[in-house]
Amino acid sequence: MFSNVKRRGAAAAIVASAALVMAGCSTTVEPGSSETPNGDNGTPDANLAITFLPKNLGNAYFDTSDAGGAEAIAEFGGTYAEVGPAEASPDAQVSYINTLTQQGVGGIAISANDPEAICGALNEARDNGVKVVTFDSDTNPECRDLFINQATAEGIAQVQVDMIAEQIGGEGQIAILSATANATNQNAWIEMMKEILAADHPNIELVDVVYGDDDDQTSFDRTAALLQTYPDLKGIVSPTTVGISAAARYLSTSESKGQVAITGLGTPNQMRSYVEDGTVAAFALWNPGDLGYLAAYAAKALIEGEITGAEGDTFSAGKLGDYTVGPNGTVLLGDPYVFDANNIGDFNF
Amino acid sequence: MSDAALTSAAPRGYRHHSKPLWRRALFTREIAVFAALVAVYVVAVFSVPNFAAPITITYLLLDVAAILFIALPMTMIIITGEIDLSVASVVGLSSVVFGTMYQAGLPIPLAIAVAIVVGAVAGFINGFLVTVMRLPSLAVTIGTLALFRGLAVGLLGTTAVTGFPATWSDLATSTIPGTPIPSVMILFGALTIVFVWLLHGSSFGRGVFAIGQSSEAARFSGVSVERTKLILFVLSGTVAALAGVYYTLRYGSARGDNATGLELGVIAAVLLGGVSIFGGRGALHGVIAAVLLIGTLASALRLANVTSDVINIITGTLLVASVVSPSFFAWVHEHWTRSRGRRARAAAAHTDATPATTQVDVPTSHNH
Numbered sequence: 001m002f003s004n005v006k007r008r009g010a011a012a013a014i015v016a017s018a019a020l021v022m023a024g025c026s027t028t029v030e031p032g033s034s035e036t037p038n039g040d041n042g043t044p045d046a047n048l049a050i051t052f053l054p055k056n057l058g059n060a061y062f063d064t065s066d067a068g069g070a071e072a073i074a075e076f077g078g079t080y081a082e083v084g085p086a087e088a089s090p091d092a093q094v095s096y097i098n099t100l101t102q103q104g105v106g107g108i109a110i111s112a113n114d115p116e117a118i119c120g121a122l123n124e125a126r127d128n129g130v131k132v133v134t135f136d137s138d139t140n141p142e143c144r145d146l147f148i149n150q151a152t153a154e155g156i157a158q159v160q161v162d163m164i165a166e167q168i169g170g171e172g173q174i175a176i177l178s179a180t181a182n183a184t185n186q187n188a189w190i191e192m193m194k195e196i197l198a199a200d201h202p203n204i205e206l207v208d209v210v211y212g213d214d215d216d217q218t219s220f221d222r223t224a225a226l227l228q229t230y231p232d233l234k235g236i237v238s239p240t241t242v243g244i245s246a247a248a249r250y251l252s253t254s255e256s257k258g259q260v261a262i263t264g265l266g267t268p269n270q271m272r273s274y275v276e277d278g279t280v281a282a283f284a285l286w287n288p289g290d291l292g293y294l295a296a297y298a299a300k301a302l303i304e305g306e307i308t309g310a311e312g313d314t315f316s317a318g319k320l321g322d323y324t325v326g327p328n329g330t331v332l333l334g335d336p337y338v339f340d341a342n343n344i345g346d347f348n349f
Numbered sequence: 350m351s352d353a354a355l356t357s358a359a360p361r362g363y364r365h366h367s368k369p370l371w372r373r374a375l376f377t378r379e380i381a382v383f384a385a386l387v388a389v390y391v392v393a394v395f396s397v398p399n400f401a402a403p404i405t406i407t408y409l410l411l412d413v414a415a416i417l418f419i420a421l422p423m424t425m426i427i428i429t430g431e432i433d434l435s436v437a438s439v440v441g442l443s444s445v446v447f448g449t450m451y452q453a454g455l456p457i458p459l460a461i462a463v464a465i466v467v468g469a470v471a472g473f474i475n476g477f478l479v480t481v482m483r484l485p486s487l488a489v490t491i492g493t494l495a496l497f498r499g500l501a502v503g504l505l506g507t508t509a510v511t512g513f514p515a516t517w518s519d520l521a522t523s524t525i526p527g528t529p530i531p532s533v534m535i536l537f538g539a540l541t542i543v544f545v546w547l548l549h550g551s552s553f554g555r556g557v558f559a560i561g562q563s564s565e566a567a568r569f570s571g572v573s574v575e576r577t578k579l580i581l582f583v584l585s586g587t588v589a590a591l592a593g594v595y596y597t598l599r600y601g602s603a604r605g606d607n608a609t610g611l612e613l614g615v616i617a618a619v620l621l622g623g624v625s626i627f628g629g630r631g632a633l634h635g636v637i638a639a640v641l642l643i644g645t646l647a648s649a650l651r652l653a654n655v656t657s658d659v660i661n662i663i664t665g666t667l668l669v670a671s672v673v674s675p676s677f678f679a680w681v682h683e684h685w686t687r688s689r690g691r692r693a694r695a696a697a698a699h700t701d702a703t704p705a706t707t708q709v710d711v712p713t714s715h716n717h
Contacts, residue, residue, distance in 0.1 A: 057657060086657045089609055090509075091600050098408040099651045102399045116511040117600035120522060 046304045047106035048078030055111050056088040061288055064349040068292030075318050076300055090114035097121040101128050107299035111136040119143040131302035135295040145302050145309040147330045148295045150286040157192035159284045159336040164235045167261035167281050171203035172234030175226050177247055179214040179240040189239050212243045219246035227256055238264035248274035268339055268347040275344050282340040378623035379635030386642040393649035400652050403529035410531050413644035417537055418592040419615045421544040422585040424636045427619055429560040430628025431486040436589040437611035438497035443468045443593030445501045448510030448603025457517050465590045472586020476579035502605030510603040521598035545633050561628030621671045
């Protein structure tokens with residue numbers, strides 16, 4: 001029996017070694033991120049190896065943003081890589097940040113799972129000369145060089161008012177289908193929308209704000225109730241991705257389809273069929289591809305020493321144009337992106 | 350490896366003594382895991398860029414420290430034939446308790462003490478349900494896994510307690526001056542000495558093995574089965590709480606969902622380390638080597654830019670192989686000896702004139 005244990009140990013060692021050798025081979029196929037890439041238009045000694053570290057892998061939203069990053073990095077001749085945990089747990093990104101520090105990458109573009117848990121690791125990376133850009137979800141400001149903010153509350157409120165006003169012709173009753181009654185983001189947006197409506201659209205009457213609790217069935221039922229309670233309702237705004245798709249699903253099979261406008265914040269994959277069948281004319285969100293693209297250019301500007309992340313620094317971001325760093329090391333992507341029948345086919349997230 | 354000789358504390362049958370001592374000490378499952386660890390490390394040093402840097406060891410040990418801690422009591426629990434699935438939830442609970450106590454203004458040492466007491470109580474609840482209520486530990490700890498996690502998340506909600514004093518968080522992340530070894534390994538070393546003595550050097554430990562072999566036989570030979578199991582569950586909760594405090598200080602963030610799923614990492618390492626899931630067999634040095642093996646593999650593969658899914662596949666395959674291999678090799682061995690015995694008997698039948706001595710010892714040494 002014991003001679004077999006020896007063989008078993010040997011087998012385990014062989015399996016493990018084989019896995020490593022194969023892994024070792026795969027690194028030579030991908031450009032080794034520890035080496036300085038051959039940047040053709042960057043500063044000669046700048047290390048333009050930029051790695052995207054999303055909240056988790058296999059997430060369509062981050063696939064889109066990281067593809068945007070890859071596009072930008074290809075434009076300026078850097079080395080793109082993407083690593084990340086399988087699950088978005090608070091500490092899972094730490095070992096990846098440590099690994100990137102060891103590999104000596106030039107920059108990390110990360111969407112933080114926890115604002116605090118990855119702080120130590122990020123600061124260690126920065127002490128070793130790695131530039132850190134957060135996008136989509138920020139850490140504490142002292143743990144990164146720049147945060148690429150996808151949208152401001154003002155921008156989100158404004159685009160939603162603009163869309164609904166356009167879709168109902170600037171007058172009539174509207175209602176809001178929100179998430180939970182105490183959702184911080186949604187409540188802030190709704191307050192701003194009320195102000196904008198009062199100031200710019202006196203003929204639009206906001207008759208009710210209902211809460212679908214970010215639950216598909218509840219949102220569906222609230223939509224049905226709204227349409228029954230307010231027979232003259234012209235439009236519904238739902239500033240939550242769960243709400244807008246549930247409301248669109250109800251409308252698409254009801255007789256009010258085409259009579260009542262529905263808009264708000266949604267994702268193209270959820271909303272595609274409702275845009276195609278005419279239930280929904282347009283909805284908004286930011287473009288995650290642009291978000292990743294901008295994050296990559298921001299990392300490049302930091303690596304090349306063009307900017308330090310101080311307020312007022314400006315840098316150029318390829319096709320998106322020039323950007324200026326705002327307070328707290330934040331760069332704003334811009335106005336939310338409006339999706340409609342013309343462009344929804346270009347997106348998959 | 351100083352405890353290798355101590356494994357002889359495990360009950361052994363006659364066949365274990367049919368080989369010389371050096372072979373018994375060397376050709377064990379534990380040494381096989383250790384050899385695999387060395388092999389992986391050496392291969393990685395030569396084939397994975399940046400792996401050879403000392404900082405790799407620092408990061409690696411920081412990553413696996415919580416698993417190392419919890420694996421100590423878990424090994425003993427699994428040797429008795431029980432299991433504790435609630436450890437990761439206890440980590441989360443103690444993390445939240447530690448955080449809220451600190452937030453409430455308690456000095457750190459007191460907050461740590463409260464968190465550890467909560468862990469011990471959590472372990473006592475498990476132990477009480479298993480030993481007094483006579484419920485299977487699998488069912489009990491699946492229940493408390495949900496219960497303790499629910500309490501942890503319920504206490505803090507989606508918020509986190511942060512901003513622990515740097516002197517304390519540095520303790521969790523600093524290294525022993527002049528070495529790449531994290532300071533927390535000193536605490537682990539001390540705990541290891543206690544647990545090695547407890548499992549391999551004390552009558553309590555012999556009772557643990559005896560319960561795993563047959564709890565009835567252990568009871569009749571004077572082992573207090575219930576008391577032993579209760580103590581083990583309390584130890585498990587206590588050490589998990591200690592790991593929770595470490596976890597909180599290392600990441601500087603007390604959250605209810607800290608360490609979700611960690612129990613699977615712990616149990617995987619314990620089984621890979623040669624502890625039988627059916628109880629009665631195992632040794633701590635094998636388990637420690639297995640935790641380091643999984644950690645080293647993950648670290649090397651990450652540095653080689655292998656994605657997390659592939660890393661999971663490789664560790665999973667390794668675990669399945671390690672669990673399957675004893676039965677597989679036993680089957681091969683049995684097949685081999687049987688055919689060899691058959692051949693020997695056939696040869697004996699054909700050549701009657703041959704002296705009997707050579708044929709007799711072949712079948713007797715292998716047929717048991």
